[in-house]
Structures are given as C-alpha cells and as structure tokens.
Amino acid sequence: MTETEALALATHRHYKGGLYRVIGTAKHSETLEPLVVYEHLWPHERGLWVRPADMFHGRLEDGTVRFQPL
Template identity: 70%
Template sequence: MDEHEALGLASHRHYKGGLYRFLFEARHSETEETMVVYEHLWPHARAPWVRPAELFYGRLPDGRLRFQPLGGEEA
C-alpha cells in the first residue's frame, strides 16, 4: 500500500510519520485496562496492534499527541 492509498483508510498519523487506522477500544481481561486496537497501514506491512488507551491518546514530553487525528483535531 502506498501513502496515498493509506490516507484513504487512515484515522491517525503517528508522530514519526506512519499512518494508522483506529479500529476499536477493548478491555484487558486481567487488568480491565482500556486498550486501543488499531491497524498500521503505512509505511510498513499492514498489521493489527494494541496499546493502552492512555498511551494511544497520550502526549509526548514536548506536548505533541503520539497519534494525531487526521483533520487536525486535538484531543
């Protein structure tokens, strides 16, 4: 998939430049922590990933969002 195709599916851009599609939130079976399930689209092979919601929605030390919603909205 090239960057243009990925942009058609992507919901977020990682601070390092990659494109991702938010899929859904889930709950960890042991800790009940909210997790975000998302798909890496570009520049590497498509693959599902999961990370704690706190990290997915979180900010870097410099204040930038780790995953910036496309369209420029800030959480």
C-alpha cells in the same frame, strides 16, 4: 499499499509520520484497562497492534501528540 491508499483508510498519523486506522477499543482481560486496537497501514507492513488508551491518546514528554487524528 501506497501512502495515498493508506490516507483513504487512516484515522490517525503517528508523530513519526506513519498512518494508522483505529479498529476500536478493547479491555484487558485481567485488569479491564482500556486498550486501543489499531492497524498500521503505511509505510511498513500492515499489522494489528494494541496500546493502552491513555498512551495512545496521550502526549510525549515534549507535548507532541503521539497519534494525531486525521
């Protein structure tokens, strides 16, 4: 997938530059913790990932947004 094609689908850009599409929010089966389900689009191989919602929407220690909404 090219960067242009990924931009058409992406909902967020990672602070390191990658493009991602949020699929939705799920709950951990044991703890009920909210998890963001998202797809990596570019620049590497596509794939589905999950991350705790607080971490996905959070900031790094220096204040940088981890995933910037597009």
